[in-house]
Amino acid sequence: MDIQSVEKVYRRYAQRYDFYFGALFEPGRRAVIEQMNCRPGERILEVGVGTGLSLPLYPRDVHVTGIDVSDEMLARARARVEGEGLHHVTALHKMNAEQMRFADDSFDKVVAMYVASVVPHPARLVDEMRRVCRPEGELYIVNHFQHSNPVVGGVERLIAPLSRLLGFRPDFSLENFLDQTGLDVVEQTPVNLFDYWTMLRARNNKNSLQGDAALFATA
Numbered sequence: 001m002d003i004q005s006v007e008k009v010y011r012r013y014a015q016r017y018d019f020y021f022g023a024l025f026e027p028g029r030r031a032v033i034e035q036m037n038c039r040p041g042e043r044i045l046e047v048g049v050g051t052g053l054s055l056p057l058y059p060r061d062v063h064v065t066g067i068d069v070s071d072e073m074l075a076r077a078r079a080r081v082e083g084e085g086l087h088h089v090t091a092l093h094k095m096n097a098e099q100m101r102f103a104d105d106s107f108d109k110v111v112a113m114y115v116a117s118v119v120p121h122p123a124r125l126v127d128e129m130r131r132v133c134r135p136e137g138e139l140y141i142v143n144h145f146q147h148s149n150p151v152v153g154g155v156e157r158l159i160a161p162l163s164r165l166l167g168f169r170p171d172f173s174l175e176n177f178l179d180q181t182g183l184d185v186v187e188q189t190p191v192n193l194f195d196y197w198t199m200l201r202a203r204n205n206k207n208s209l210q211g212d213a214a215l216f217a218t219a
Protein backbone atom coordinates (compact mmCIF):
# COMPACT_ATOMS: atom_id res chain seq x y z
CA MET A 1 0.00 0.00 0.00
CA ASP A 2 1.25 3.50 -0.80
CA ILE A 3 -0.59 6.76 -0.30
CA GLN A 4 -1.59 7.00 -3.98
CA SER A 5 -3.19 3.54 -3.86
CA VAL A 6 -5.03 4.53 -0.67
CA GLU A 7 -6.41 7.66 -2.33
CA LYS A 8 -7.40 5.68 -5.39
CA VAL A 9 -9.20 2.94 -3.45
CA TYR A 10 -11.12 5.38 -1.24
CA ARG A 11 -12.06 7.52 -4.25
CA ARG A 12 -13.74 4.38 -5.52
CA TYR A 13 -15.28 3.46 -2.13
CA ALA A 14 -16.52 6.95 -1.18
CA GLN A 15 -19.95 6.84 -2.78
CA ARG A 16 -20.92 3.43 -1.34
CA TYR A 17 -18.75 3.46 1.81
CA ASP A 18 -21.59 4.15 4.24
CA PHE A 19 -23.68 1.37 2.71
CA TYR A 20 -20.90 -1.24 2.99
CA PHE A 21 -19.17 -0.18 6.20
CA GLY A 22 -21.64 2.05 8.02
CA ALA A 23 -23.60 -0.47 10.09
CA LEU A 24 -20.87 -3.13 10.06
CA PHE A 25 -18.33 -0.90 11.87
CA GLU A 26 -20.83 1.08 13.93
CA PRO A 27 -20.56 -0.86 17.24
CA GLY A 28 -16.78 -0.31 17.24
CA ARG A 29 -17.18 3.42 16.60
CA ARG A 30 -19.69 3.72 19.44
CA ALA A 31 -17.58 1.58 21.79
CA VAL A 32 -14.40 3.58 21.25
CA ILE A 33 -16.11 6.95 21.71
CA GLU A 34 -17.73 5.65 24.89
CA GLN A 35 -14.35 4.41 26.10
CA MET A 36 -12.78 7.79 25.34
CA ASN A 37 -14.94 9.22 28.11
CA CYS A 38 -14.62 12.68 26.58
CA ARG A 39 -14.76 15.58 29.02
CA PRO A 40 -16.12 19.04 28.20
CA GLY A 41 -13.71 21.16 26.21
CA GLU A 42 -11.35 18.31 25.29
CA ARG A 43 -9.53 18.56 21.96
CA ILE A 44 -10.04 15.36 20.00
CA LEU A 45 -8.29 14.39 16.78
CA GLU A 46 -9.72 11.65 14.60
CA VAL A 47 -7.32 10.48 11.90
CA GLY A 48 -8.74 8.81 8.80
CA VAL A 49 -12.15 10.27 9.59
CA GLY A 50 -13.51 9.02 6.25
CA THR A 51 -17.10 10.04 5.53
CA GLY A 52 -17.48 11.19 9.13
CA LEU A 53 -19.78 8.39 10.30
CA SER A 54 -18.41 8.74 13.84
CA LEU A 55 -18.83 12.51 14.07
CA PRO A 56 -22.46 12.58 15.30
CA LEU A 57 -21.48 10.13 18.09
CA TYR A 58 -19.20 12.54 20.01
CA PRO A 59 -20.59 14.60 22.86
CA ARG A 60 -21.42 18.14 21.74
CA ASP A 61 -19.16 19.82 24.29
CA VAL A 62 -15.80 18.64 22.85
CA HIS A 63 -13.81 20.03 19.91
CA VAL A 64 -13.29 17.44 17.19
CA THR A 65 -10.81 17.79 14.33
CA GLY A 66 -10.83 15.20 11.56
CA ILE A 67 -8.25 14.48 8.89
CA ASP A 68 -8.16 12.20 5.86
CA VAL A 69 -6.17 11.85 2.64
CA SER A 70 -9.19 11.21 0.45
CA ASP A 71 -10.93 14.29 -0.99
CA GLU A 72 -13.98 12.22 -1.84
CA MET A 73 -14.36 10.75 1.68
CA LEU A 74 -13.79 14.19 3.22
CA ALA A 75 -16.42 15.79 0.96
CA ARG A 76 -18.97 13.41 2.47
CA ALA A 77 -17.79 14.17 6.00
CA ARG A 78 -18.15 17.91 5.31
CA ALA A 79 -21.67 17.42 3.94
CA ARG A 80 -22.58 15.45 7.07
CA VAL A 81 -21.22 18.15 9.38
CA GLU A 82 -23.16 20.83 7.55
CA GLY A 83 -26.33 18.76 7.07
CA GLU A 84 -26.53 17.66 10.69
CA GLY A 85 -25.27 20.92 12.21
CA LEU A 86 -22.36 19.22 14.01
CA HIS A 87 -20.89 22.36 15.59
CA HIS A 88 -18.54 20.35 17.81
CA VAL A 89 -16.57 19.45 14.66
CA THR A 90 -14.23 22.41 14.49
CA ALA A 91 -12.17 21.40 11.44
CA LEU A 92 -11.81 18.78 8.72
CA HIS A 93 -8.51 18.84 6.84
CA LYS A 94 -7.01 16.94 3.97
CA MET A 95 -3.83 15.67 5.62
CA ASN A 96 -1.60 12.61 5.70
CA ALA A 97 -1.78 11.05 9.18
CA GLU A 98 1.82 9.90 8.83
CA GLN A 99 3.01 13.52 8.41
CA MET A 100 0.65 15.82 10.19
CA ARG A 101 0.86 19.61 10.06
CA PHE A 102 -0.27 20.04 13.69
CA ALA A 103 2.10 21.29 16.38
CA ASP A 104 3.25 18.92 19.14
CA ASP A 105 0.78 18.38 22.01
CA SER A 106 -2.19 19.88 20.11
CA PHE A 107 -4.78 17.34 21.28
CA ASP A 108 -5.93 15.59 24.47
CA LYS A 109 -7.02 12.38 22.73
CA VAL A 110 -6.25 10.97 19.30
CA VAL A 111 -8.24 8.17 17.71
CA ALA A 112 -7.84 6.04 14.56
CA MET A 113 -10.85 3.94 13.61
CA TYR A 114 -10.18 1.26 10.99
CA VAL A 115 -7.11 3.12 9.71
CA ALA A 116 -4.02 1.37 11.13
CA SER A 117 -4.11 -1.47 8.56
CA VAL A 118 -4.79 0.99 5.72
CA VAL A 119 -1.89 3.45 6.07
CA PRO A 120 1.37 2.57 4.32
CA HIS A 121 3.49 2.84 7.51
CA PRO A 122 1.55 2.03 10.70
CA ALA A 123 4.53 2.85 12.97
CA ARG A 124 4.76 6.37 11.48
CA LEU A 125 1.04 6.79 12.05
CA VAL A 126 1.43 5.95 15.75
CA ASP A 127 4.53 8.17 16.10
CA GLU A 128 2.55 11.07 14.71
CA MET A 129 -0.49 10.31 16.88
CA ARG A 130 1.85 10.43 19.89
CA ARG A 131 3.55 13.63 18.81
CA VAL A 132 0.37 15.67 18.33
CA CYS A 133 -1.20 14.29 21.53
CA ARG A 134 -0.27 15.93 24.82
CA PRO A 135 1.96 13.94 27.17
CA GLU A 136 -0.22 11.67 29.33
CA GLY A 137 -3.04 12.09 26.80
CA GLU A 138 -4.59 8.96 25.30
CA LEU A 139 -4.48 7.16 21.97
CA TYR A 140 -7.26 4.90 20.74
CA ILE A 141 -7.18 2.43 17.88
CA VAL A 142 -9.93 0.21 16.50
CA ASN A 143 -8.84 -2.24 13.86
CA HIS A 144 -8.98 -5.75 12.57
CA PHE A 145 -5.86 -7.74 13.36
CA GLN A 146 -4.91 -11.09 11.92
CA HIS A 147 -7.12 -13.79 13.43
CA SER A 148 -5.59 -16.32 15.81
CA ASN A 149 -7.73 -19.12 14.36
CA PRO A 150 -5.40 -20.92 11.90
CA VAL A 151 -8.10 -21.36 9.24
CA VAL A 152 -9.36 -17.76 9.35
CA GLY A 153 -5.78 -16.45 9.66
CA GLY A 154 -4.79 -18.64 6.69
CA VAL A 155 -7.56 -17.16 4.53
CA GLU A 156 -6.46 -13.67 5.55
CA ARG A 157 -2.89 -14.45 4.52
CA LEU A 158 -4.16 -15.89 1.25
CA ILE A 159 -6.01 -12.70 0.30
CA ALA A 160 -3.23 -10.39 1.58
CA PRO A 161 -1.83 -9.84 -1.95
CA LEU A 162 -5.14 -8.12 -2.76
CA SER A 163 -4.48 -5.36 -0.19
CA ARG A 164 -4.28 -2.58 -2.78
CA LEU A 165 -7.63 -3.61 -4.18
CA LEU A 166 -9.29 -4.09 -0.79
CA GLY A 167 -7.87 -0.89 0.72
CA PHE A 168 -6.54 -2.60 3.87
CA ARG A 169 -4.18 -5.40 4.89
CA PRO A 170 -6.23 -8.42 6.01
CA ASP A 171 -3.18 -10.11 7.61
CA PHE A 172 -2.25 -7.16 9.86
CA SER A 173 -0.58 -8.65 12.93
CA LEU A 174 -1.32 -7.19 16.37
CA GLU A 175 1.93 -8.60 17.74
CA ASN A 176 4.06 -6.89 15.07
CA PHE A 177 2.05 -3.69 15.39
CA LEU A 178 2.68 -3.50 19.14
CA ASP A 179 6.33 -4.45 18.68
CA GLN A 180 6.93 -1.79 16.05
CA THR A 181 5.01 1.00 17.75
CA GLY A 182 5.79 0.45 21.44
CA LEU A 183 2.20 1.41 22.24
CA ASP A 184 1.54 1.41 25.98
CA VAL A 185 -1.77 -0.46 25.79
CA VAL A 186 -3.86 -0.33 28.97
CA GLU A 187 -7.01 -1.92 27.60
CA GLN A 188 -7.73 -4.30 24.75
CA THR A 189 -11.37 -5.14 23.93
CA PRO A 190 -12.93 -7.14 21.11
CA VAL A 191 -15.66 -5.31 19.17
CA ASN A 192 -18.10 -5.68 16.26
CA LEU A 193 -19.52 -8.80 14.66
CA PHE A 194 -17.99 -12.04 16.00
CA ASP A 195 -15.51 -9.92 17.99
CA TYR A 196 -13.50 -9.82 14.78
CA TRP A 197 -12.08 -6.32 15.45
CA THR A 198 -10.08 -5.05 18.43
CA MET A 199 -10.16 -1.78 20.31
CA LEU A 200 -6.95 -0.59 21.97
CA ARG A 201 -6.64 2.16 24.56
CA ALA A 202 -3.08 3.36 25.12
CA ARG A 203 -1.41 5.96 27.31
CA ASN A 204 0.63 8.49 25.41
CA ASN A 205 4.05 7.34 26.53
CA LYS A 206 6.06 9.79 24.43
CA ASN A 207 7.90 11.26 27.41
CA SER A 208 9.03 7.89 28.71
CA LEU A 209 10.08 6.82 25.18
CA GLN A 210 12.13 10.02 24.84
CA GLY A 211 13.63 9.27 28.26
CA ASP A 212 14.60 5.78 27.08
CA ALA A 213 16.18 7.20 23.90
CA ALA A 214 18.19 9.70 25.96
CA LEU A 215 19.38 6.88 28.24
CA PHE A 216 20.56 4.87 25.22
CA ALA A 217 22.30 7.94 23.80
CA THR A 218 24.28 8.51 27.02
CA ALA A 219 25.00 4.80 27.68
Ligand SMILES: C[S@@+](CC[C@H](N)C(=O)[O-])C[C@H]1O[C@@H](n2cnc3c(N)ncnc32)[C@H](O)[C@@H]1O
Nearest residue numbers: 010048049050068069070073096097113114119
Ligand atom coordinates in the same frame (compact mmCIF):
# COMPACT_ATOMS: atom_id res chain seq x y z
C1 LIG B 1 -11.54 2.04 6.37
S1 LIG B 1 -11.68 3.78 6.24
C2 LIG B 1 -12.22 4.24 7.86
C3 LIG B 1 -13.06 5.49 7.86
C4 LIG B 1 -13.70 5.85 9.20
N1 LIG B 1 -12.69 6.01 10.22
C5 LIG B 1 -14.74 4.86 9.64
O1 LIG B 1 -14.89 4.67 10.86
O2 LIG B 1 -15.45 4.33 8.80
C6 LIG B 1 -10.00 4.29 6.24
C7 LIG B 1 -9.84 5.81 6.01
O3 LIG B 1 -8.50 6.16 6.30
C8 LIG B 1 -8.07 7.10 5.33
N2 LIG B 1 -6.61 7.06 5.29
C9 LIG B 1 -5.81 6.05 4.87
N3 LIG B 1 -4.52 6.37 4.97
C10 LIG B 1 -4.48 7.63 5.48
C11 LIG B 1 -3.43 8.52 5.82
N4 LIG B 1 -2.15 8.18 5.65
N5 LIG B 1 -3.75 9.72 6.32
C12 LIG B 1 -5.03 10.09 6.51
N6 LIG B 1 -6.08 9.29 6.19
C13 LIG B 1 -5.81 8.08 5.68
C14 LIG B 1 -8.76 6.64 4.05
O4 LIG B 1 -8.80 7.66 3.09
C15 LIG B 1 -10.13 6.25 4.58
O5 LIG B 1 -11.02 7.33 4.58
